[in-house]
Amino acid sequence: MSKSPTRPHGPATLGVHGGAGDRTPGSPVVPHITQSATFHWATPEDGELLYSRYGNNPNQVQVGLKAAALEGTEAAIALGSGMGATSMALLALTSSGDHIVASSRLYGATQTLLAQELPRRGVETTFVDPDEGGWAAAMRPQTKVVFIEIPTNPTLRILDPRPIVALAHGRGVKVVCDATFASPVNFRAASVGIDVVIQSATKYLGGHSDIIAGIASGSAEIVAEITRMSRLYGPALDPHTAWLLDRGMRTLDVRVRRHNENAMAVAMWFESRSEVATVIYPGLASHPDHELASELMDGFGGMVSVVLAGGGEAADRFMRRLSVGMAAPSLGGVETLVSQPRFTSHASLSREVREAQGIPDGFLRLSIGIENAEDLIADFEQALGG
Ligand SMILES: Cc1ncc(COP(=O)(O)O)c(C=O)c1O
Missing domain, CATH: 3.40.640.10 (Type I PLP-dependent aspartate aminotransferase-like (Major domain))
Structure with missing residues (x-):
C-alpha cells in the first residue's frame, strides 16, 4: 500500500x-x-x-x-x-x-x-x-x-x-x-x-x-x-x-474463513456417523492438539481426515460415489477434493509403517471447499452408502 x-x-x-x-x-x-x-x-x-x-x-x-x-x-x-x-x-x-x-x-x-x-x-x-x-x-x-x-x-x-x-x-x-x-x-x-x-x-x-x-x-x-x-x-x-x-x-481471507466453517460442520457430522471409525480435525475437542491449535491459530483450517470403519474397500467406494466432492489429490481450492494417502502422499510406505503413522487403509483426506456445507454433507452421506 x-x-x-x-x-x-x-x-x-x-x-x-x-x-x-x-x-x-x-x-x-x-x-x-x-x-x-x-x-x-x-x-x-x-x-x-x-x-x-x-x-x-x-x-x-x-x-x-x-x-x-x-x-x-x-x-x-x-x-x-x-x-x-x-x-x-x-x-x-x-x-x-x-x-x-x-x-x-x-x-x-x-x-x-x-x-x-x-x-x-x-x-x-x-x-x-x-x-x-x-x-x-x-x-x-x-x-x-x-x-x-x-x-x-x-x-x-x-x-x-x-x-x-x-x-x-x-x-x-x-x-x-x-x-x-x-x-x-x-x-x-x-x-x-x-x-x-x-x-x-x-x-x-x-x-x-x-x-x-x-x-x-x-x-x-x-x-x-x-x-x-x-x-x-x-x-x-x-x-x-x-x-x-x-x-x-x-479473496484468501473470505475463502479460508468459509473453508474453516465448512470443515467444522463436516467434521462434526462425520463424528455422528457409525461408518466412520475416526475423525481428525483440530477444531474438534477429540483432537489430541485441540487446545494447542486454539491457542496458536486463528482458525482450524479446511482439511479434515477420516478413517472409515469398512477399511480400504469402503474408502474406494466413497471416492467413486462422490458427486459434489471430487476424487483428486491436492488441496486448498474452492472445490472439495478427497484423496487416499495410501495411494498418493504415502504410497511408498508399507501398510505397517502407514498404520504406525496413524494412516490405516480406509483413511480419507478431505480438502473441504467453499460449497454449501449441507450439499457436501448430503454428498458424503450418499457416498457412505447411507
Ligand atoms: C504441505 C505441502 N508443502 C509443499 C507442497 C508442494 O507444493 P507444490 O506442489 O506447489 O510444489 C505440498 C503439495 O502438496 C504440500 O501439501
Whole structure:
C-alpha cells in the first residue's frame, strides 16, 4: 500500500491491497500483467537490471510484497512451486557438511528431498518424531536448520513450534516451517519466531487449483539469499501466474474463513456417523492438539481426515460415489477434493509403517471447499452408502 497504515491492517485488507503501490490518476486498479522476460536497460545508470528469472518482474515483486504483508515478515519471494520455495530456502541456509533436524511428519517430496537428495550434496538430516521428542538430542554442532510442518499432512497434528524455536535460536539455528495447510489467515508462523515460512501457493493462496506457485517469507537478509539461489537454480514464477496468484490472494481471507466453517460442520457430522471409525480435525475437542491449535491459530483450517470403519474397500467406494466432492489429490481450492494417502502422499510406505503413522487403509483426506456445507454433507452421506 502506498501510505503507511495508521494501525496494522488485518488479513482481509492485506489480501486485497497488500503490495499494491500505484494510485496515481489513470493507473489501473488491477496491476498490469507484465508478460515480458526482459526490460529496456543499457548501462548501470539505468538502475536495477530487470529480468523475469531474477524475481524482479513487477508481478513477482507485487505478489511477494503481498505475501510478506500477510505473513508479517520483512520480505518474501514468490517462486514457481511450493517445492521450489522449500528447496531454494534449504539451499540458501545450508552448505556441504551442514546438518538439518526435521520433523518426521512432512510432505512426501520434502521428506525425499531431505532424506535422499540433500545428502548427495553433503547435507544430512536427522528426523525427529514429534510425538517422541528428542529435538535437542538430534542437534549437532553442524546443525543449521530445523524444518517443521504445521499442521501435518494427513494426520493434521499441530506441533508446538515455540520450544523448538527457543532451542534452535539458542544455538544460532534457523527454523523453517511449511505452513501450507494453515495459510497465513489461520497461522502466521513468523509471529512465533519462525525464520522462513513456506507456502505452497498452489493451495490456499492461489485458491482455485489452477496454478503452481510457492512462497518463502522471512527477513530481508534470508530472502535475499533465497533470491540469489533462485536466480542460479531458476525456479522463477511466470509473470502471468504471479498475476493469477495475486488475484487469488485478494479473496484468501473470505475463502479460508468459509473453508474453516465448512470443515467444522463436516467434521462434526462425520463424528455422528457409525461408518466412520475416526475423525481428525483440530477444531474438534477429540483432537489430541485441540487446545494447542486454539491457542496458536486463528482458525482450524479446511482439511479434515477420516478413517472409515469398512477399511480400504469402503474408502474406494466413497471416492467413486462422490458427486459434489471430487476424487483428486491436492488441496486448498474452492472445490472439495478427497484423496487416499495410501495411494498418493504415502504410497511408498508399507501398510505397517502407514498404520504406525496413524494412516490405516480406509483413511480419507478431505480438502473441504467453499460449497454449501449441507450439499457436501448430503454428498458424503450418499457416498457412505447411507
Ligand atoms: C504441505 C505441502 N508443502 C509443499 C507442497 C508442494 O507444493 P507444490 O506442489 O506447489 O510444489 C505440498 C503439495 O502438496 C504440500 O501439501
